[in-house]
Amino acid sequence: MALTGLDIFKLLPKKNCKECGQATCLAFAMALAASKTSLDKCPYVSEEAKETLGGASAPPIKLVKVGKGDKEREMGDEVVLFRHDKAFYHPTCFAIEISDKLTGAELDAKIEKINGLVFERVGQKVSVDFAAVRNESGNADTFAAAVKEVAAKCNFALVLISTDPDAMAKALEVAGDTNPLIYCATVENYEKMVELAKKYSCPLAVRGNGLEETAALVEKVSASYKELVIDVGTNQLSQALAELTQTRRLSIKKKFRPFGYPVISFTSKDNPLDEVIEASVFVAKYASAVVLKADEKAQILPLMALRMNIYTDPQKPSQVEPKAYAIGNVTKNSPVYVTTNFSLTYYTVEGEVSGSKIPAYIISCPTDGISVLTGWAAGKFTPDKITEFIKACGIEELVDHRNLVIPGAVAVIKGALEEKSGWKVIVGPSEASGIPSFAKTHFA
Amino acid sequence: MPVQTIKERNAGKVGVVTIGATQEQGGTRTSVVKIGGESSLPFLHFEGEMPNKPVIAMEVVDRVPEEWNDEVKNAFTGVLDNPVAWAKKCVEGCGADLIFLRLQSADPELGNKSPEDCVKTVKDVLAAVGVPLAVVGCGVDEVDNKIIPAVAEACAGENLLLGFASQENYNTIVAACMVHKHNLIAQTPLDINICKQLNILITEMGLTADKIVLDTNIGGLGYGIEYAYSILERGRLGTLQGDRMLAMPTLGTVGFEAWKAKEANVSIEEFPGWGEQKERGILWEAMTATALLQSGLDLLVMRHPEAVKLVQKNIADLMEPSSV
Numbered sequence: 001m002a003l004t005g006l007d008i009f010k011l012l013p014k015k016n017c018k019e020c021g022q023a024t025c026l027a028f029a030m031a032l033a034a035s036k037t038s039l040d041k042c043p044y045v046s047e048e049a050k051e052t053l054g055g056a057s058a059p060p061i062k063l064v065k066v067g068k069g070d071k072e073r074e075m076g077d078e079v080v081l082f083r084h085d086k087a088f089y090h091p092t093c094f095a096i097e098i099s100d101k102l103t104g105a106e107l108d109a110k111i112e113k114i115n116g117l118v119f120e121r122v123g124q125k126v127s128v129d130f131a132a133v134r135n136e137s138g139n140a141d142t143f144a145a146a147v148k149e150v151a152a153k154c155n156f157a158l159v160l161i162s163t164d165p166d167a168m169a170k171a172l173e174v175a176g177d178t179n180p181l182i183y184c185a186t187v188e189n190y191e192k193m194v195e196l197a198k199k200y201s202c203p204l205a206v207r208g209n210g211l212e213e214t215a216a217l218v219e220k221v222s223a224s225y226k227e228l229v230i231d232v233g234t235n236q237l238s239q240a241l242a243e244l245t246q247t248r249r250l251s252i253k254k255k256f257r258p259f260g261y262p263v264i265s266f267t268s269k270d271n272p273l274d275e276v277i278e279a280s281v282f283v284a285k286y287a288s289a290v291v292l293k294a295d296e297k298a299q300i301l302p303l304m305a306l307r308m309n310i311y312t313d314p315q316k317p318s319q320v321e322p323k324a325y326a327i328g329n330v331t332k333n334s335p336v337y338v339t340t341n342f343s344l345t346y347y348t349v350e351g352e353v354s355g356s357k358i359p360a361y362i363i364s365c366p367t368d369g370i371s372v373l374t375g376w377a378a379g380k381f382t383p384d385k386i387t388e389f390i391k392a393c394g395i396e397e398l399v400d401h402r403n404l405v406i407p408g409a410v411a412v413i414k415g416a417l418e419e420k421s422g423w424k425v426i427v428g429p430s431e432a433s434g435i436p437s438f439a440k441t442h443f444a
Numbered sequence: 445m446p447v448q449t450i451k452e453r454n455a456g457k458v459g460v461v462t463i464g465a466t467q468e469q470g471g472t473r474t475s476v477v478k479i480g481g482e483s484s485l486p487f488l489h490f491e492g493e494m495p496n497k498p499v500i501a502m503e504v505v506d507r508v509p510e511e512w513n514d515e516v517k518n519a520f521t522g523v524l525d526n527p528v529a530w531a532k533k534c535v536e537g538c539g540a541d542l543i544f545l546r547l548q549s550a551d552p553e554l555g556n557k558s559p560e561d562c563v564k565t566v567k568d569v570l571a572a573v574g575v576p577l578a579v580v581g582c583g584v585d586e587v588d589n590k591i592i593p594a595v596a597e598a599c600a601g602e603n604l605l606l607g608f609a610s611q612e613n614y615n616t617i618v619a620a621c622m623v624h625k626h627n628l629i630a631q632t633p634l635d636i637n638i639c640k641q642l643n644i645l646i647t648e649m650g651l652t653a654d655k656i657v658l659d660t661n662i663g664g665l666g667y668g669i670e671y672a673y674s675i676l677e678r679g680r681l682g683t684l685q686g687d688r689m690l691a692m693p694t695l696g697t698v699g700f701e702a703w704k705a706k707e708a709n710v711s712i713e714e715f716p717g718w719g720e721q722k723e724r725g726i727l728w729e730a731m732t733a734t735a736l737l738q739s740g741l742d743l744l745v746m747r748h749p750e751a752v753k754l755v756q757k758n759i760a761d762l763m764e765p766s767s768v
Contacts, residue, residue, distance in 0.1 A: 082681070084674040119717060121666070121707065211447045211768060242490050242766035249450045273727060277754050280731045284738040297719025301707060302727040305666035306735055312670050344668050351706035433704060
């Protein structure tokens with residue numbers, strides 16, 4: 001278990017010199033306990049304290065980076081079992097497999113396809129994270145040739161899949177400087193794989209067969225190398241769920257070091273739809289990376305959405321910038337809808353307004369990212385605030401009319417809002433799904 | 445090296461609700477469905493019991509749901525205007541564990557059907573399929589307060605699952621369930637405190653906890669599923685710690701929520717970056733289901749046969765025993 005602020009305080013120098021940036025040693029201790037600062041900010045801390053605190057305050061799951069520059073992704077460094085306890089921090093990375101049996105135009109087409117797995121939804125740009133080249137040919141030179149091509153043309157960092165140290169050595173000769181994830185060290189090959197990982201300072205995946213073998217192997221490897229990712233090696237989904245749960249529990253609750261690394265999972269199904277469904281379990285349950293063969297946009301988009309949702313910080317509602325948004329080819333006569341700046345609310349309305357095929361403005365009132373009814377109840381979506389924002393957002397210059405559609409759920413504010421803003425208020429449907437038919441009757 | 449795994453010892457467990465009744469039990473069903481009974485987090489077989497697998501109820505509407513996505517409607521071509529044939533197709537063609545019948549045409553704006561007509565539809569579906577039935581109204585409280593009691597009375601003995609009871613409107617439907625011995629769906633708006641409060645109000649009227657299924661209101665994938673996910677998870681954790689007023693099995697209207705999403709519906713021509721619509725829509729529904737299975741959903745209300753098939757496979761995989 002992590003130490004409490006008071007436990008840490010006892011070991012600090014108690015000079016209250018403020019050099020760490022905190023007002024007092026106690027405040028510094030509290031910040032350390034909350035992982036908001038690091039021990040090296042204190043210049044006077046004793047060696048003994050460093051040892052005790054370094055071990056105890058180290059994150060339960062190590063942060064491991066794959067790739068370089070804008071291809072770099074971070075994995076691990078999680079602190080809870082349930083997202084409502086705090087948050088999940090580092091979204092599951094998706095890797096798409098490429099067989100090294102592909103060559104020439106076929107390989108190019110595959111790389112092109114993976115490069116295309118970039119999506120825009122609800123105002124965010126998201127993409128897959130890695131291209132995973134598998135040494136399916138069994139030939140070292142073939143593997144290296146494919147890896148070289150992928151490294152040169154793919155927009156994502158690499159996972160190199162081979163248990164043959166010779167093939168891995170050749171692949172690293174051509175791509176070792178891109179910080180790929182080496183997959184993987186096993187009981188049979190780990191000495192040579194660790195050597196390679198050290199030589200190129202790349203992260204290394206360690207695969208055992210089940211919890212015990214994996215833990216034993218990680219112990220051996222971590223004695224000399226610690227940039228690790230682990231794979232418990234299980235194919236059956238319910239067993240994999242059990243083992244993923246245990247690695248997360250043991251690392252966080254017991255600080256069991258062999259499992260204090262990000263976990264990588266592979267889908268086992270042949271049908272891409274089944275694969276994607278299997279992957280949804282790994283996203284929800286602790287996998288830091290998932291390797292898939294599925295590569296169609298329609299198959300990957302749902303996983304992207306799930307990852308965005310599960311890894312949303314539960315304490316910080318996601319927000320859109322408060323402003324007047326033009327949807328479609330708006331004119332001076334286009335209707336105006338008002339909603340809040342809670343992303344979910346805004347994009348639900350936006351989806352329906354654009355679906356109605358009637359160009360319109362949506363003005364998203366600043367409610368600190370809370371929904372219509374919550375905003376109304378909290379006094380952030382009131383006639384006063386809306387009126388203030390109508391003036392501030394410039395909508396009065398964008399349209400000639402003075403008609404405003406409000407959400408049906410807050411119909412009660414109609415009178416007061418008309419009085420305050422001077423706009424004519426139309427009560428819209430209480431669910432955004434009613435917007436298309438509402439728009440047709442009112443604005444077509 | 446020996447790994448000392450962590451197995452939680454849980455004090456509480458989810459109650460079991462039985463839906464449907466066979467001839468010996470006073471009904472006409474050929475099968476009954478039991479949900480709930482878990483004494484661990486979802487699918488962690490190594491530390492608790494999961495005596496009943498999650499089940500899938502397929503949605504049937506008593507009017508042609510014009511507004512549904514074409515891909516969903518195409519899957520039911522020829523039966524959309526016939527709830528009886530539609531229900532049969534769900535059971536025989538897709539292996540639905542239950543039929544979830546929505547009496548939408550009772551809505552004054554969607555047909556204004558009488559309680560007698562509604563009862564007849566329910567009876568016809570009961571005669572056509574042997575699986576248990578969930579029956580919900582059209583969403584207009586005054587109307588539902590007439591049709592659901594009529595259905596409850598006419599189908600006494602069938603042990604239906606009736607909905608929805610909400611914080612604003614629960615008396616009539618709770619009474620109907622008590623008198624005619626049916627189960628009840630208690631619906632609350634993504635709020636665990638209101639959920640608990642409503643359960644207290646309902647049980648105080650005398651309906652026992654083993655007749656209540658919770659609909660905590662889910663959000664679909666991409667549109668608030670994480671709220672539903674965390675509420676279900678907290679509900680299960682509360683249950684395992686012994687909170688009896690949260691210890692009922694849970695229901696989620698997966699199809700309804702998933703098919704509201706823009707991502708499930710828009711065509712590839714309109715959004716080339718999102719890929720082909722049919723597969724995307726099916727996965728949108730299936731993944732809404734499988735994500736929420738991980739947080740503790742017991743009864744999934746679904747629409748598309750292909751999505752149902754994917755989720756059935758996922759449930760089968762997850763019900764395999766595990767050991768650590």
